Amino acid sequence: MYDIAKLIHLVAGIVWMGGMTFMLLALRPAAMALMEAQPRARLMGEVWRRFFAIVLIAIAALFFxxxxxYTAAFKASKLASGVGSVPLGWNLMLVLGITMMLVFGHIYFAGFRKFQRAVAAAEWPLAAKAAGQIHTLVLANFVLGWVAIAAVRLVR
Ligand code: HEM
Incomplete structure (x- = not known):
């Protein structure tokens, strides 16, 4: 069961981190360089709608x-030594992972909703502002994600 859970965890992490890598380092700079503001906003809206639905599934998979x-290893160490403990890096991953999920909640339920409403009403300055907020928060999650992964691998 531990191995299956770890596989699911890795797959979901790869999907989320890989999607952010592609969006931030390839899709967005290309769209900024080549497209006018309005078609770019429409494109990013459709990209986000699809990608964020995938992230919601990845988050559920990562959380469970x-x-x-975490709890399986904690229980095993309690059984073995009488005191339950896990490496500090695991606690960092727990805290950073949950922070990422809350940040994503803000992206999805605040920024993206605002963006969609602005695009539907053709209020382009508002849409650009909301897109900027989404970009900043995705960037924050991108950094947090790599820090969490480094922590779980390197911090004992
Ligand atoms: C509720 C939030 C989370 C918890 C409780 C959690 C817990 C854990 C634990 C306990 C491990 C170590 C498993 C082991 O070494 O056997 C682990 C590994 C890992 N986690 Fe998380 N995690 C969370 C969120 C995330 C997020 C948001 C990402 C990335 C988007 C992520 C990516 C990874 C990766 C790539 C590994 C594998 C590192 C390795 O090979 O040792 N996790 N996680």
């Missing part, structure tokens, strides 16, 4: 698999 990995 991650808490399983």
């Amino acid at each position: 698999s991650g808490t399983h990995l």
